[in-house]
Amino acid sequence: MSVYKVANMADITGLTPHTLRYYEKELLLLDVPRDSSGHRYYSEDHLAAVKFISALRATNMSIGTIKEYISLYRQGSNTSPARMSILKDHEHLVMKHLEDVKSSLKMIRKKIQRYEASLRVMP
Amino acid sequence: MSVYKVANMADITGLTPHTLRYYEKELLLLDVPRDSSGHRYYSEDHLAAVKFISALRATNMSIGTIKEYISLYRQGSNTSPARMSILKDHEHLVMKHLEDVKSSLKMIRKKIQRYEASLRVMP
DNA sequence: ACTTGACTTAGAGCGTACTCTAACACGCAT
DNA sequence: ATGCGTGTTAGAGTACGCTCTAAGTCAAGT
Numbered sequence: 433m434s435v436y437k438v439a440n441m442a443d444i445t446g447l448t449p450h451t452l453r454y455y456e457k458e459l460l461l462l463d464v465p466r467d468s469s470g471h472r473y474y475s476e477d478h479l480a481a482v483k484f485i486s487a488l489r490a491t492n493m494s495i496g497t498i499k500e501y502i503s504l505y506r507q508g509s510n511t512s513p514a515r516m517s518i519l520k521d522h523e524h525l526v527m528k529h530l531e532d533v534k535s536s537l538k539m540i541r542k543k544i545q546r547y548e549a550s551l552r553v554m555p
Numbered sequence: 556m557s558v559y560k561v562a563n564m565a566d567i568t569g570l571t572p573h574t575l576r577y578y579e580k581e582l583l584l585l586d587v588p589r590d591s592s593g594h595r596y597y598s599e600d601h602l603a604a605v606k607f608i609s610a611l612r613a614t615n616m617s618i619g620t621i622k623e624y625i626s627l628y629r630q631g632s633n634t635s636p637a638r639m640s641i642l643k644d645h646e647h648l649v650m651k652h653l654e655d656v657k658s659s660l661k662m663i664r665k666k667i668q669r670y671e672a673s674l675r676v677m678p
Numbered sequence: 679a680c681t682t683g684a685c686t687t688a689g690a691g692c693g694t695a696c697t698c699t700a701a702c703a704c705g706c707a708t
Numbered sequence: 709a710t711g712c713g714t715g716t717t718a719g720a721g722t723a724c725g726c727t728c729t730a731a732g733t734c735a736a737g738t
Contacts, residue, residue: 439684449685450727469734471685484666487659495725516670519663526660530653536610537649540642543607547639561715572715573697581695592704594715618695 436474445482452482460485460498462506491526559597568605575605583608583621585629614649 438449445452455461456472461481464472474482488498501518504511561572568575578584579595584604587595597605611621624641627634 437684448727451725453686454726466686469685471734484662487662489725490655490659491663512670512674516667516674519667519670523660523663523667526656526663530656530660532613533649533653533656536613537646537653539607539610540614540646540649544639544642544646547635547642551635551639571697574695576716577696589716592715594704612695 434476436479438472438474441474441479441482444479445486447482447486455482455485458495458499460495460502462502488522491522492529493522497522557599559602561595561597564597564602564605567602568609570605570609578605578608581618581622583618583625585625611645614645615652616645620645 436444438452441447441452442449447455452461453472456464461478464474464478467473485498488501489495497518501515504515504518559567561575564570564575565572570578575584576595579587584601587597587601590596608621611624612618620641624638627638627641
């Protein structure tokens, strides 16, 4: 298969049709064509784009920043350095986030261990 | 030092006084005493509690779940198993989240590498 | 011909976690 | 005594990212 209806995309990506249309309205998805009755159909390229957008969202990039990235993409290949810079900045934020979460997780595990110790003594 | 005013707590924890009062209103913080003019003062125990709550929030535990955890705490030491279970469930969610973020980060890094490759060839 | 189901739109509504406002109170320094 | 800084409250407002509603269109199956 190489073109998808909105429900197919939803199944594959785990997003809802509502969210896919919302992304399009917010200009995260460009040039989604329509069939004769006005229904969207998506290509493999759209699918790859949605998957990439999902990776950005899963790492908490805001819709606004993704929009900015896509807008640069739309402006042509001379914006590559700017787009790369957005991604690199984001990479650093994500690494920082991973460290934060790991250190919070350590704290939570310590607490769990204290529960385990106290329940061993006095269960 | 061993007691803190709201602004001290804010400085130490990185939260705002507004947020500290909000946490108290939401019953995440219990029994914050007041001085003669009605101003809150916090103990080391409160500080430790806020730090722990911040670790839970940093790992995206909802205010509602934290409230539930604190409510169990308030109900006495026989709720320890239930509290531990909340933390263990959360630990698994956080581990899952870390895996998700790492795999999204890999995808983002691949994209960055493609930008780097293309800018090496055609800068 | 009619129902069903999948789609369309603009725009409203929602959940979460803050974040701020407005009006007021207190204690200390000028 | 007056102003300033820091605190108090209830409740309103905000930002974000969806999520849903209502009314309608279309194509295919019975």
